[in-house]
Amino acid sequence: MSFKLTILGYNSAVPKRDVAPTAQLLEMGSRLFLIDCGEGTQVQLRKSKVRFSKINHVFISHLHGDHVFGLIGLISTFQLLGRETPLHIFGPKGIQDFIMNQLRHTESHCLFELYFTELSHKTSEIIYEDDKVEVLNIPLDHRIYANGYLFRERPKLRKLNIEAIRKFSEIEICDYENLRRGKDFQLENGQVIPNSELTFEPPKTLSYAFCSDTRYKPDIVPIIKKVDLLYHESTFLSNLQEMADRTAHSTAREAAMIARDAEVGQLILGHFSNRYEDLSVFLDEAKPVFENTILPEQLGVYEIQPKEETV
Amino acid sequence: MSFKLTILGYNSAVPKRDVAPTAQLLEMGSRLFLIDCGEGTQVQLRKSKVRFSKINHVFISHLHGDHVFGLIGLISTFQLLGRETPLHIFGPKGIQDFIMNQLRHTESHCLFELYFTELSHKTSEIIYEDDKVEVLNIPLDHRIYANGYLFRERPKLRKLNIEAIRKFSEIEICDYENLRRGKDFQLENGQVIPNSELTFEPPKTLSYAFCSDTRYKPDIVPIIKKVDLLYHESTFLSNLQEMADRTAHSTAREAAMIARDAEVGQLILGHFSNRYEDLSVFLDEAKPVFENTILPEQLGVYEIQPKEETV
Numbered sequence: 292m293s294f295k296l297t298i299l300g301y302n303s304a305v306p307k308r309d310v311a312p313t314a315q316l317l318e319m320g321s322r323l324f325l326i327d328c329g330e331g332t333q334v335q336l337r338k339s340k341v342r343f344s345k346i347n348h349v350f351i352s353h354l355h356g357d358h359v360f361g362l363i364g365l366i367s368t369f370q371l372l373g374r375e376t377p378l379h380i381f382g383p384k385g386i387q388d389f390i391m392n393q394l395r396h397t398e399s400h401c402l403f404e405l406y407f408t409e410l411s412h413k414t415s416e417i418i419y420e421d422d423k424v425e426v427l428n429i430p431l432d433h434r435i436y437a438n439g440y441l442f443r444e445r446p447k448l449r450k451l452n453i454e455a456i457r458k459f460s461e462i463e464i465c466d467y468e469n470l471r472r473g474k475d476f477q478l479e480n481g482q483v484i485p486n487s488e489l490t491f492e493p494p495k496t497l498s499y500a501f502c503s504d505t506r507y508k509p510d511i512v513p514i515i516k517k518v519d520l521l522y523h524e525s526t527f528l529s530n531l532q533e534m535a536d537r538t539a540h541s542t543a544r545e546a547a548m549i550a551r552d553a554e555v556g557q558l559i560l561g562h563f564s565n566r567y568e569d570l571s572v573f574l575d576e577a578k579p580v581f582e583n584t585i586l587p588e589q590l591g592v593y594e595i596q597p598k599e600e601t602v
Numbered sequence: 603m604s605f606k607l608t609i610l611g612y613n614s615a616v617p618k619r620d621v622a623p624t625a626q627l628l629e630m631g632s633r634l635f636l637i638d639c640g641e642g643t644q645v646q647l648r649k650s651k652v653r654f655s656k657i658n659h660v661f662i663s664h665l666h667g668d669h670v671f672g673l674i675g676l677i678s679t680f681q682l683l684g685r686e687t688p689l690h691i692f693g694p695k696g697i698q699d700f701i702m703n704q705l706r707h708t709e710s711h712c713l714f715e716l717y718f719t720e721l722s723h724k725t726s727e728i729i730y731e732d733d734k735v736e737v738l739n740i741p742l743d744h745r746i747y748a749n750g751y752l753f754r755e756r757p758k759l760r761k762l763n764i765e766a767i768r769k770f771s772e773i774e775i776c777d778y779e780n781l782r783r784g785k786d787f788q789l790e791n792g793q794v795i796p797n798s799e800l801t802f803e804p805p806k807t808l809s810y811a812f813c814s815d816t817r818y819k820p821d822i823v824p825i826i827k828k829v830d831l832l833y834h835e836s837t838f839l840s841n842l843q844e845m846a847d848r849t850a851h852s853t854a855r856e857a858a859m860i861a862r863d864a865e866v867g868q869l870i871l872g873h874f875s876n877r878y879e880d881l882s883v884f885l886d887e888a889k890p891v892f893e894n895t896i897l898p899e900q901l902g903v904y905e906i907q908p909k910e911e912t913v
Contacts, residue, residue: 305682306675308648330675331642337619354707356678360671364617364641367667371616389707396665396700398746435709 292320292423292444294497294595296520299335301561301587303526304357310589311335312357313503313562315522316346317442319424325349325365326440326501332361333368339590344374348419350426351382352503353437354389363393370401377404381418381426383436384411410438415514420445429514431505433539439505441515443498449473449490456489497595500555503562506536507545512553519598521555522587524562528576531564543573547580556598558584603631603734603755605808605906607831610646612872612898614837615668621900622646623668624814624873626833627657628753630735636660636676637751637812643672644679650901655685659730661737662693663814664748665700674704681712688715692729692737694747695722721749726825731756740825742816744850750816752826754809760784760801767800808906811866814873817847818856823864830909832866833898835873839887842875854884858891867909869895 295318300311312329316339323346325332336343343365351359359382369378380386387407394401408418410428419426422445429439448471456462456470461478470476476484500515503524515521526540535542541549543560550558558581560573567573570586577584606629611622623640627650634657636643647654662670670693680689691697698718705712719729721739730737733756740750759782767773767781772789781787787795811826814835826832837851846853852860854871861869869892871884878884881897888895 305679306645306648308645330672331645334617334619334642337617354709356675356708356710359708360675360678361641364667364671367671368616385707389704392703393700396696397667397670398665399667 294319296499296593296595297339297341298587298589298591299332299339300329300589303562303564305565306330307565314361315501316341317499319442322424324442327352327358328362328365329357330360333365344372347376347379349378349380350440351380351386352439353433353435354383354385355435363390366390367399369403370399374403377406379406379408381408381410384409429500429502429511431502432508433504437504439500439502441498441500441518444496446496447493449493452490459484495597497597499595504540506539507541509549509552512549515553515555517554517598519556520559520593520595521550521553522559522561523549525560525573525577526562526564528572543576544580547577547584550581550584559587560584561587605630607810607904607906608650608652609898609900609902610643610650611640611900614873614875615666616876617641618876625672626812627652628810630753633735635753638663638669639673639676640668641671644676655683658687658690660689660691661751662691662697663750664744664746665694665696666746674701677701678710680714681710685714688717690717690719692719692721695720740811740813740822742813743819744815748815750811750813752809752811752829755807757807758804760804763801770795806908808908810906815851817850818852820860820863823860826864826866828865828909830867831904831906832861832864833870833872834860836871836884836888837873837875839883854887855891858888858895861892861895870898871895872898
């Protein structure tokens with residue numbers, strides 16, 4: 292299954308000329324998930340050249356404008372383009388009224404259904420699942436109710452060891468599904484062949500966690516443990532720790548501490564305050580804490596790859 | 603008084619990569635008026651390099667997204683930048699709830715006052731005036747309640763004919779104001795000197811009219827008669843007249859007919875359907891009806907200049 296992230300924008304609250312506010316597109320197989328939707332996201336989607344009409348699920352972290360003001364425009368464009376496929380929107384309690392009130396005033400009549408899942412719980416739960424993918428919310432700590440999101444592949448089936456299987460003529464193709472699910476095989480003579488002799492370990496399941504906006508919140512570490520890729524906001528540097536605390540944001544050092552403690556594969560920083568012109572200072576602060584840290588690139592595409600296990 | 607228009611965007615409903623939706627900035631002396639505010643307008647304002655914090659008045663034509671979805675983002679940015687100056691918003695009935703509901707959900711607390719003037723009348727009236735400028739709504743005919751706006755200088759004072767005045771030693775500086783206002787002067791001997799002998803005609807008052815979105819509506823002609831510059835939507839060409847009628851938009855030919863009948867100085871077309879790649883076809887259709895027609899340029903600046911009177 293393809294599993295890749297496109298960063299559509301990563302700016303913090305006050306828009307810049309050349310960097311869009313927060314929005315990301317996550318491709319998991321045939322699924323296109325939109326994560327946050329700041330103003331202008333639909334133009335970023337056009338620039339990314341993805342078939343964004345295929346987005347069926349939107350996950351909004353919180354109702355601050357730089358994360359949600361582009362959603363009504365995207366919905367309107369879907370409507371103008373004649374979309375009929377339902378759109379599922381996950382976000383904080385209130386997001387339904389936030390959107391529906393705008394649709395009412397603009398007298399927009401969508402041909403497609405809008406389904407809202409409003410979140411208000413304070414623990415991490417599975418909020419979406421299908422046969423291959425599950426999504427959990429990650430409770431964050433911001434000035435307003437906020438969630439990050441964890442996207443992960445569901446456990447995969449074991450791989451058949453065809454060479455081993457062929458030794459047993461009793462095993463037929465219709466038995467393969469059970470073997471892939473880990474069941475042992477009983478021969479007609481009563482002998483049980485352990486599954487481990489007939490199959491290999493399944494491929495590793497991959498995962499991506501998005502955490503923005505939040506102050507340093509170490510209790511998310513167990514939720515995002517060993518994710519292959521983590522995006523964590525780092526609005527400030529440590530020399531503005533007091534401002535980070537007051538505005539409920541993280542520093543680059545704190546983001547790196549989360550990445551280190553969660554033993555993630557790679558960390559992407561983002562949501563930088565506009566006071567910083569040269570973003571390399573964020574790497575300078577984060578890398579000593581967590582080496583595999585990178586800066587985001589607008590419209591950059593990041594494959595979610597297995598975390599390299601240290602021996 | 604400086605009087606110039608900056609076109610921030612002129613696209614129709616579905617956004618393009620490189621053309622922003624409708625928004626214009628009108629400078630009249632020290633006043634900065636924002637006309638419509640499609641998604642992304644604040645980024646266009648940054649690109650235009652005007653001091654957009656000086657915008658104190660916003661005029662929204664109608665509540666379709668491509669004319670208003672950028673307003674909440676602009677207000678939020680004003681709030682983040684610590685604005686304290688009141689902001690006056692003129693627009694259709696409902697615009698206050700449209701904006702305030704979003705501010706409520708985003709838990710935004712503006713330090714500045716937001717004053718809304720909700721329009722619902724169907725005639726043209728003065729909706730804003732100060733010592734030098736007045737603004738009138740122009741009732742349009744769209745799928746949703748819509749107004750264009752007429753911006754004009756108020757009548758100016760007459761110019762003193764100093765040479766003529768000097769012939770009468772009785773006329774003192776304290777009399778100049780009355781002369782500029784058009785009053786005759788009575789000498790001590792009772793003789794009346796007509797004002798026309800002591801002053802020249804005042805400078806022409808300039809005016810700009812914005813008309814979008816609307817179907818062909820000839821009854822706006824008396825309202826915009828002889829404006830120096832007219833922006834009129836022309837979403838379609840005449841070969842799609844039926845579609846123009848059905849969606850309540852104008853063709854280039856109809857826009858030019860309005861310009862011709864209103865004897866305006868210059869016509870700028872805009873709000874083109876995305877189906878047209880080469881916009882010169884709009885000029886081809888409009889110019890035979892009204893020669894002084896031009897296409898808009900994004901971030902283009904247009905001085906409002908006196909209409910050249912034909913003899």
